[in-house]
Amino acid sequence: MTEDYHIGDIIRVAFGNPVDAVASAVAREDAIAEQVRPATDNEKAEMEAVAIKAAALQDEIAEAMGDKGSRLRALRSDLTGRMLKHGVKELKIAGRPAIELTDTRSRKANKKSITAALVKKLGEKEGKMKAANLWNALAWTNGHKLSIPQPAPEVDEVEPSY
Numbered sequence: 001m002t003e004d005y006h007i008g009d010i011i012r013v014a015f016g017n018p019v020d021a022v023a024s025a026v027a028r029e030d031a032i033a034e035q036v037r038p039a040t041d042n043e044k045a046e047m048e049a050v051a052i053k054a055a056a057l058q059d060e061i062a063e064a065m066g067d068k069g070s071r072l073r074a075l076r077s078d079l080t081g082r083m084l085k086h087g088v089k090e091l092k093i094a095g096r097p098a099i100e101l102t103d104t105r106s107r108k109a110n111k112k113s114i115t116a117a118l119v120k121k122l123g124e125k126e127g128k129m130k131a132a133n134l135w136n137a138l139a140w141t142n143g144h145k146l147s148i149p150q151p152a153p154e155v156d157e158v159e160p161s162y
Helices: 007-015 018-027 029-036 041-086 113-122 124-136
Strands: 097-107 141-147
Touching: 041 097, 041 141, 113 124
Parallel strands: none
Antiparallel strands: 097 141
């Protein structure tokens, strides 16, 4: 039985990297025709089913990851509402630091941005004066905020030595 071998492949196998020899042999069209057969209809259907399942899983993962922030905001808002409704200022959970409901007081605008805009428009002295007047005229907004600390690391129950 005689095979048609390419002299370059024989030299690469004998003296060089066998992986290169295999790669160059596969790269030739006649080698590909001998080694690769077309997929049957059943194999094509199986490959398509796997691809569809993989795409569905990727979509599900992307949806879950993209939706995480909005779900957390909704849960935080819901917890804040429930704590306000029941008059609970602190929620203690075993093994975690307490979740606290705090009152906040803020203004919608930013003093630095107001000052910068008015200084640019009116000049240094007059802009700062108008910005201070405008800042003092802004109404405070009262609100509530949840303080959710990270869980404390578990500590071995060893008595400290004094």
